[in-house]
Amino acid sequence: MTESALDRPNQWTWLSCAYAALVVLGVSYLLFDIPIQVSDSYGNLVQASGRTLGGLVYDQFHAAGFLRPFLWGHIRVVYDLSGGNYYAWFRGWHVGQVVVLTILFLILVKPRTAAGAAAAAIGLAALFGIHTFEGTILEAFPINAYMTILICCYLAAALALGRPHWWRDVAAAVLFVFAALSVESGLLIAVVLVAAYLAGARGVSRWGVAVIVLLVAGYLALRFAVLDVGTPSIGERSSGFGFSVLEPNDLEQRFGRHPSVFYLYNVGTSILSVLFSEPRAGVWGSTYDVLYRDEILIPPVTNVIASLLGTLVLVWYAWRRRTDWFARRFTRDDQLVAIFFAVTLANAAISYTYTKDVILSPAGIFYATALTVAVKALISTGTVTASRVRLAALTVFLVVLSGAWASRAIGIHIAMRATGGVVRNEWVYVDDWIEGQGLKPDAAGLALKRQLQADAISKHPMRPVVLGEWVQWFRE
Amino acid sequence: MSSSVLLAAAVPVCLVTLAVIVFVVFELSGRTLGSEGPMRNLAEAAAMGSVSEVVRFLQAGEDPNTLVEVRPFAISSSIHRVTGLEAAVWHRSAQLIQLLDRTGAIGTGDTRRRLTCLAVDLRVEEIVEYLSPDGASWCVPGQVVAEIEARSRDQ
Numbered sequence: 001m002t003e004s005a006l007d008r009p010n011q012w013t014w015l016s017c018a019y020a021a022l023v024v025l026g027v028s029y030l031l032f033d034i035p036i037q038v039s040d041s042y043g044n045l046v047q048a049s050g051r052t053l054g055g056l057v058y059d060q061f062h063a064a065g066f067l068r069p070f071l072w073g074h075i076r077v078v079y080d081l082s083g084g085n086y087y088a089w090f091r092g093w094h095v096g097q098v099v100v101l102t103i104l105f106l107i108l109v110k111p112r113t114a115a116g117a118a119a120a121a122i123g124l125a126a127l128f129g130i131h132t133f134e135g136t137i138l139e140a141f142p143i144n145a146y147m148t149i150l151i152c153c154y155l156a157a158a159l160a161l162g163r164p165h166w167w168r169d170v171a172a173a174v175l176f177v178f179a180a181l182s183v184e185s186g187l188l189i190a191v192v193l194v195a196a197y198l199a200g201a202r203g204v205s206r207w208g209v210a211v212i213v214l215l216v217a218g219y220l221a222l223r224f225a226v227l228d229v230g231t232p233s234i235g236e237r238s239s240g241f242g243f244s245v246l247e248p249n250d251l252e253q254r255f256g257r258h259p260s261v262f263y264l265y266n267v268g269t270s271i272l273s274v275l276f277s278e279p280r281a282g283v284w285g286s287t288y289d290v291l292y293r294d295e296i297l298i299p300p301v302t303n304v305i306a307s308l309l310g311t312l313v314l315v316w317y318a319w320r321r322r323t324d325w326f327a328r329r330f331t332r333d334d335q336l337v338a339i340f341f342a343v344t345l346a347n348a349a350i351s352y353t354y355t356k357d358v359i360l361s362p363a364g365i366f367y368a369t370a371l372t373v374a375v376k377a378l379i380s381t382g383t384v385t386a387s388r389v390r391l392a393a394l395t396v397f398l399v400v401l402s403g404a405w406a407s408r409a410i411g412i413h414i415a416m417r418a419t420g421g422v423v424r425n426e427w428v429y430v431d432d433w434i435e436g437q438g439l440k441p442d443a444a445g446l447a448l449k450r451q452l453q454a455d456a457i458s459k460h461p462m463r464p465v466v467l468g469e470w471v472q473w474f475r476e
Numbered sequence: 477m478s479s480s481v482l483l484a485a486a487v488p489v490c491l492v493t494l495a496v497i498v499f500v501v502f503e504l505s506g507r508t509l510g511s512e513g514p515m516r517n518l519a520e521a522a523a524m525g526s527v528s529e530v531v532r533f534l535q536a537g538e539d540p541n542t543l544v545e546v547r548p549f550a551i552s553s554s555i556h557r558v559t560g561l562e563a564a565v566w567h568r569s570a571q572l573i574q575l576l577d578r579t580g581a582i583g584t585g586d587t588r589r590r591l592t593c594l595a596v597d598l599r600v601e602e603i604v605e606y607l608s609p610d611g612a613s614w615c616v617p618g619q620v621v622a623e624i625e626a627r628s629r630d631q
Contacts, residue, residue: 026496029503114482119485121489124489125489125492375485379485395481396484399487399488402486402487403488405488406488410495421526424526425525429575457531458535462526462528464515465512465526466510467510467512467549
């Protein structure tokens, strides 16, 4: 096939689209069943509904510690669009985001061959099954800001990897501003665009990238010099370290004088987490289980095996392409891998004060795209000249790799069903929660509470609990 | 290209997707695979800790003091005839007991004393402390559980 023929969608593309539609159908069904949650959602809705859209966004420019005006604007817009039908709109919005993310995944990995379609199937399992994705799908505030950033990241990559056009420069700048002012991880849009450019992608021009760099400088100036928003301090939240989670006081005591040690730990463990699923949020939980517990749980081991094998394929891919990379010759697939490496490093760097799985979700989604292109290359090249022994070894390797990621994909489905039950139970005790938070909702706030509570408990009642020992094979 | 390699890559993940779709289709048609089906009464919901379902049954008018049948997965194979309140003690959640108490289902008399003794038998200190802050010296160890087991046998 010629290069232009390979660029056009073909039967493998449509097959991948049909498969992705089935994957999304399963995920969406369970996702839509999770009600709007109490913590971080009810309070946010009360706050968002209490001001005009303009007033709300303006206020958020002057919040301490965080600069997320467009996240609040986003919540308010969906709130207004819902016309009081909050469950359908907010849960539907979340489902819609998953659909868009999946479409963008397919646009990026472009399955055009049998190998590409098979690799895309593993890639989709990695996209939804990787631990960094959980927080984007099991929670909502009631808009999941991290999910919004994931879509922006994939959009940025799609802009950068496309054919050059002036509108892509404009779109990239708008996308960056929206993402950066939605949640701090939005700064990674710039990393995606710069990395893609350095790897030879010209969808966004040099001037377009230069504007993005200027916008980053402008963001930093706005945040630190003009608005003085600052960053969360070391003693603001509990955080993982070693085998346990340290409380803010302990963190102050241990690292107050030398925070750089803690920062380096967070950056290092964040990179390891993306590549190997261990540690998680700075805690070496699986390692602890292996060293000190009699009983080893299956899901964390499966997670590590899946990531270890996936990372092995990525390393193989990088090694195989090293000569071209040193000569600065990059294919589209190389560009996706380059974006993954760059985003992982940058994502880890911005996690320096505080690391947790969901913060690393941008690196996680690019892990899925990089894994897809690397597996595609492995399938394509591994079978051309392979001897029978090598073919058998490759077959076994791919079965284990695919099986491990499949297992993680089951895990996220089980987690979604369980989360639906947990959230519903939280709504039963919402009054205790309101009291504990010191909130004093007005009449409108109380009406909203009653409606969301009825949505969660009566209108969309809990579905049957999935039981059985087998559940523990996939989910702790 | 070797089809075995392609299948090795695609089959495991595709099987999982197929399994999820089968699960969804079955559930939409009214049967949830891998489950015992919906909770049949307040006691089953309480025993399983499905608090939102407990509330739904209460809203539907179910009395937590009524004896009902529960399936073996809810508590155990030897306990299958309990009240919703007893099932809640078996779930070992003081928060759930408080919730039921707020509805007026527990009161201050025999029901409270009996539930306290059940909590003593099941060694749920938190519930004992909530139901009877002054202690439960009147309880005969094992008596309430034995009665409930006998009731289940006799049925």
